[in-house]
Amino acid sequence: MWWLLLFPSLLFAESNSTDERVVGTFYFNPMFGHVHQSALRTSASLTTIQCSHPVKVIESSKVSVSKEWAYVQVADHRGFIRKEFLTVKRPECFQGKYPRFFDAFNLDLSELYYWGRLNDQFIQGETRVK
Amino acid sequence: MKILILISCLISLPILSQTEKLQEEKELEVVNFNSIKKILIQDGLSEAAKKKEKQVQILKKEQAKVETGRFMYPTESEIWGFTTEYWLIKNAQILDWDFEKPDYGIDKSFRTLMQDLGFYQKKFKILLVNSPNIVRAALPGNEEIVLIISVPFIRMMDLSKLEISLMLFEDFLRLDLGYFKKSVATEKLTKIAGSNFQGTKPDISFVEELLKNYSSQINEKGYSFQQMFEVTKKMDAYLKSNPELWNAYFRLLGKMDRFLKTNIQFKDYIKLYPSPEMQVKWLSPDEKVL
Numbered sequence: 001m002w003w004l005l006l007f008p009s010l011l012f013a014e015s016n017s018t019d020e021r022v023v024g025t026f027y028f029n030p031m032f033g034h035v036h037q038s039a040l041r042t043s044a045s046l047t048t049i050q051c052s053h054p055v056k057v058i059e060s061s062k063v064s065v066s067k068e069w070a071y072v073q074v075a076d077h078r079g080f081i082r083k084e085f086l087t088v089k090r091p092e093c094f095q096g097k098y099p100r101f102f103d104a105f106n107l108d109l110s111e112l113y114y115w116g117r118l119n120d121q122f123i124q125g126e127t128r129v130k
Numbered sequence: 131m132k133i134l135i136l137i138s139c140l141i142s143l144p145i146l147s148q149t150e151k152l153q154e155e156k157e158l159e160v161v162n163f164n165s166i167k168k169i170l171i172q173d174g175l176s177e178a179a180k181k182k183e184k185q186v187q188i189l190k191k192e193q194a195k196v197e198t199g200r201f202m203y204p205t206e207s208e209i210w211g212f213t214t215e216y217w218l219i220k221n222a223q224i225l226d227w228d229f230e231k232p233d234y235g236i237d238k239s240f241r242t243l244m245q246d247l248g249f250y251q252k253k254f255k256i257l258l259v260n261s262p263n264i265v266r267a268a269l270p271g272n273e274e275i276v277l278i279i280s281v282p283f284i285r286m287m288d289l290s291k292l293e294i295s296l297m298l299f300e301d302f303l304r305l306d307l308g309y310f311k312k313s314v315a316t317e318k319l320t321k322i323a324g325s326n327f328q329g330t331k332p333d334i335s336f337v338e339e340l341l342k343n344y345s346s347q348i349n350e351k352g353y354s355f356q357q358m359f360e361v362t363k364k365m366d367a368y369l370k371s372n373p374e375l376w377n378a379y380f381r382l383l384g385k386m387d388r389f390l391k392t393n394i395q396f397k398d399y400i401k402l403y404p405s406p407e408m409q410v411k412w413l414s415p416d417e418k419v420l
Contacts, residue, residue: 031215040230041230042228042229042230094204094208094212097199097204098199098200098202098203098204098208099200100200100201100327100332101202101203101204101327101332101334104331104332104334105216105334105337111219111220114219114222114228115215115219117222117228118215118218118219118222118227118228118257121227121228121257121258122255122256122257122276123236123237123255123256123257123258124237124253124254124255124256124274125237125238125240125241125253125254125255125256126241126251126252126253126254126274127241127244127245127249127250127251127252128241128245128250128251129250129251130250130251
């Protein structure tokens with residue numbers, strides 16, 4: 001009869017695994033950015049990532065996000081990134097294109113942090129094609 | 131015997147010093163095609179070998195391109211974009227742009243205004259700053275323009291979405307006229323942009339020079355009366371076909387003039403952007419002399 005006690009936990013584990021789905025792996029596009037704690041531009045940063053970093057986009061019934069944000073996993077961190085920052089193809093990054101020039105600036109951690117924040121704070125737009 | 135060994139060493143030296151070969155190149159070398167030429171032609175394998183050789187050449191070219199690219203300075207446009215963002219990072223604390231801001235809907239309003247005036251496929255980035263230290267600025271980006279506007283200024287002036295958009299549009303025109311780049315650019319920038327520095331250390335002193343010039347242009351130098359006159363006349367030309375917009379712009383300048391004359395916090399504005407009072411005069415129809 002001991003297995004009867006185990007049954008509910010097995011059932012729970014099953015539902016846990018089915019309500020979550022990996023949508024796909026995308027790439028981070030801006031020079032630097034943050035994985036946010038919540039789906040807000042000003043929310044705390046879980047980790048700083050740079051251009052071309054692979055990002056796993058997750059769909060979960062437990063996490064509801066607005067259409068502008070994606071729920072993502074980056075290494076051990078799960079958080080939020082603005083969808084406009086993600087691309088399907090690996091992007092051509094400034095630091096990848098000009099590595100020696102870029103390395104010469106020797107950016108410190110606070111500069112990397114602020115660079116990521118700057119991209120979050122920009123209100124971006126484009127006028128339509130004629 | 132010793133001479134023979136020495137000669138064989140000398141022959142093998144250049145071979146050893148050659149750079150690592152591509153996988154495709156090695157595959158090509160493994161087979162000696164000459165001995166079995168006829169069979170190869172019959173089987174179409176010689177065609178395959180030719181294809182492979184072409185592939186190797188293309189790959190080699192690409193590899194060389196990547197290698198030289200690693201030692202290139204960015205293009206001028208890329209340098210402007212990089213320097214603008216770097217300047218904003220370096221001045222993050224003074225400008226105070228990392229804060230929670232209200233959604234004014236400026237992006238939609240500005241986009242609509244630009245489109246109404248016939249500006250298509252223009253990329254822009256707007257940055258709201260929580261500081262009265264800088265009221266407005268338009269900075270060059272890589273493929274876009276970077277527009278900065280102060281939230282305390284917006285609040286104290288009680289600006290509408292349209293008024294903010296008109297200010298941004300004026301900034302856009304000022305940048306488009308090339309005044310900022312002309313004032314900030316250095317000889318070194320045009321000389322170095324897009325060039326190669328293989329064999330030497332990259333010289334980034336020109337970016338530091340640009341950063342200084344950015345600060346000086348934005349906080350001290352500003353624009354001349356002549357430049358402001360040109361911008362105002364351009365605004366006049368673009369807005370004239372839409373009286374509603376023209377009136378809104380004219381009213382905005384009057385509002386700014388009154389506000390700036392009574393508010394000490396923004397006293398430097400007139401020195402940098404001379405001046406709303408003059409702009410109103412330039413736009414006003416000439417008085418009739420009887």
